[in-house]
Amino acid sequence: MPESSRLATQIAAILRRERGARSLTQQELADLAGVSQGAVARVERGERVPSVPLIERLLAAFDLQLAVAVEPLDCHLDARMDALAARPLAQRVDDLGLDRILDRLSDLPHLLTGSTAALLQGAPVPTDAVEIAVRWRDSARFTAWLDAAYGQRWNARWSEFGGLRLEPEEPGEHRWQTRYGQLRAQMCEELPEAIEVRHGERSYRVVPLVAVELTDPRAAELLRRHRQRQAAARPDSQSPGSP
Template sequence: MTESRLAQQIAATLRRERTTRLLTQTALAELAGISQGAVARIERGHRVPSIPLVERVFAALGLQLCVSVERLDAHLDAQLDDLAARPLADRLLDLPLDRIQQRLGDLPHLLTGGTAALLQGAPVPTDAVEIAVRWRDSTRFTDWLEAAYGQRWNERWGDYGGLRLEPEEPGEHRWRTRYGEIRAHMCDELPEAVEVRHGDRSYRVVPLAQVELTDPRTAALLTRWRARAGARQ
């Protein structure tokens, strides 16, 4: 992940406090004397805003920020514990999985990464639908991204936009679309798939063992989860 966790925490806190007060972004911007776009950028959480700006926005809500510290990566343990305590159907509500699956239509793909792990019972946090796509289907995938009003993650900006959509172009294979966020694992051939069912839906996914071999991020989360589960036994 390239975003700052601090930026995401500020974004989530601001959204919560603003919506609790039934304020729109425009209304809060007027109270703080800034633009609606500035409020929107903070709430997207893709980059850390300046401290004076954050203080100004929260002051408009009658609030101020405080600072604390915690053990490194403690948030990951909290996320893993939270997900493990929730039913799978509840965990899937955090992802726009069915909406994106329906819209992908006949584009050849498999679910992989954290999405595949989640569907196979592993309580790993993931904030985007992850798919495996063949390089030879790149043009079709690009056409789909264009139709879905996709914007590509721009690491230099710390935000979406400013880059060409095509997977062949340099940059992370990560896009924001009208249906939700999506990540692509480009490959020469799609790996063997297994089918998992949840409720009345079935999903073609990369087997968990293969995910661990090809996706270091998900593998690290799975190792962390198993270590925590083993420590409780």
């Protein structure tokens, strides 16, 4: 994600959190800050980084002020990956709610892919939703399942779930919030080749890491970063004077 987009998302999250903590509507916050309700809505959607004067006026309405700091690029991501690597895989799978969602998917043809497949194959990559591959011809069955699971589709315009039709054929990200947890789908003509991995008493059918890197840019970037950090931390056994 571009740094400007990450900053806009962080500001949006802070504003929504502070406004919610004070039980203010967007209009009430706008009145306190002397701006329009539309300006508050745009900042909370995280569509772009707002101007510094606008941020300062909004924060001042909460008796807060803007502070600026710098950090190494993507250090927040590195810290999260380190924390994940230190946790048992079983705990990470449980936190994701993976088994709960798979049990409910029952006979819908699917494979685990993306960051979820990478996680099950040992990569400590951040995974905020169960990611599956689903065939287009199973779209109607998938939509019926989402409806039964009280699914709400991610609305990028409003930076929240809801307000969009569930069907994968409709415009929008293939990302849903269900009663069992968050779910992402990669819609495809045919399910890719799969391998089976086993953890504890359960087996999972997953897309191999090589295929994940070829088909999922988001997961591929996380995997590349993981390998780069592993290589940087590994002692160079070929350096002069090394045993």
